[in-house]
Amino acid sequence: MTAALPKGGSAPLIPRDRTVHPVPFDPDYKTSVTRSPKYALLAMESTPTEETGPVFGHDLLGPLDSNLILNFTRGESPAVGERILVHGHVLDENARPVRNTLVEIWQANAGGRYRHIKDTYFAPLDPNFGGCGRTITDEEGRYQFLTIRPGAYPWPNRGNDWRPMHIHFSVFGSGFGQRLITQMYFEGDPLIRHCPIVATVKDRSHIDRLVAPLDFSHSKPHDFLAYKFDIVLRGRRQTFFENKPEGM
């Protein structure tokens, strides 16, 4: 692992616009009731601690890390489900590509079951599916994963709550203060508007930014469909004389 300090010193991060994010306390998402701070967050300008962060080299990755159809069986036999490509760009708020940054995903199998010691849903495990993938963005900030479409699943919250089909995303950027975990939803899923976790984001237009459209331009005939999901991380404050790309 090497460094992420921008050349010429660290540039301050753009303060987070909390209005795009979920509310921390939401009684409709019951677990948030006791897991949300009561005091206001203490806001201040980022320091070198938030402006630097871990950097991961492409050499850390194995050839199947971004292929969830095959990585659990080391290429032996493919997972059950609708084959999809999920691809997009990681950008910052200045609309610059975030290059060479780690993207990790995890998801349920086609039946809506996670391979995790704590998931007890009775949908069966797929012996060929693990549910994790990771990759590093290229020079234009692009990433892609080959996977299967995850199933919706019920969860204990209100009497009858279901999660829409979704993929969890974890993204780094070049500063620890840019860390983001989010979820990608699928265009047309009717469960999106019933989900209390989705609804922790109060503005519909921001929810829409988490819904990936079907993208025929990247699908492969007789093989897989594609969905496009772009992710935006916090940017660095720019001054007229500091027009350096993200992370440089």
Next chain:
Amino acid sequence: MVQKLNTLQESPSQTAGPFVHIGTVPTYAGLEGVYATELGQSTVSDGAKGQIIEISGRIIDGAGGVMRDALFEVWQADSQGLYAGQDGADPNVTGWARVCADPEDGKWTLKTVKPGRVSMRDGRIQAPHIAIWIVARGINTGLQTRIYFNDEDNSADPVLGRIEHKHRVETLLAQKQAEGRYEFDIRLQGEGETVFFDM
């Protein structure tokens, strides 16, 4: 109408959920061997300069319950106050690790090197600290906080200096138990609530 800004808005956060380990620490979830290398296992490798310390604690919710599903990441400087990759930084300190609460008792332990003091752009000096970012089911946006140390001089730290309710500074101080051993509990809500940052 006005001109358009060529800027974007950050993607909204969503909770990491109860199964965050699958994607981040797969061996914890019971997924052995999918990846050749699991990332974030330690902030240090053999030969790191400075004092190796152990910090342990629990993450407690607003009902007093110990959270067994929480995960956090740490990011810290080496013993000289330099972050990995900065000129002169200790090559044996990555400074980044993932820490999971124990699935049975919720206890977590971080073995790391005690960080040095870190300079800010304006020349002010930050007291030794470890940045942490906590995610879990029920946390909708990852929570940023810091671990400072009660056996260091924290009086001039510019971040702690901004805490208006001085008695709350205590919530950010790891308590020394013995040489090289500290305790640090994180309280998400209610009495003794940890100070969380938006930086």
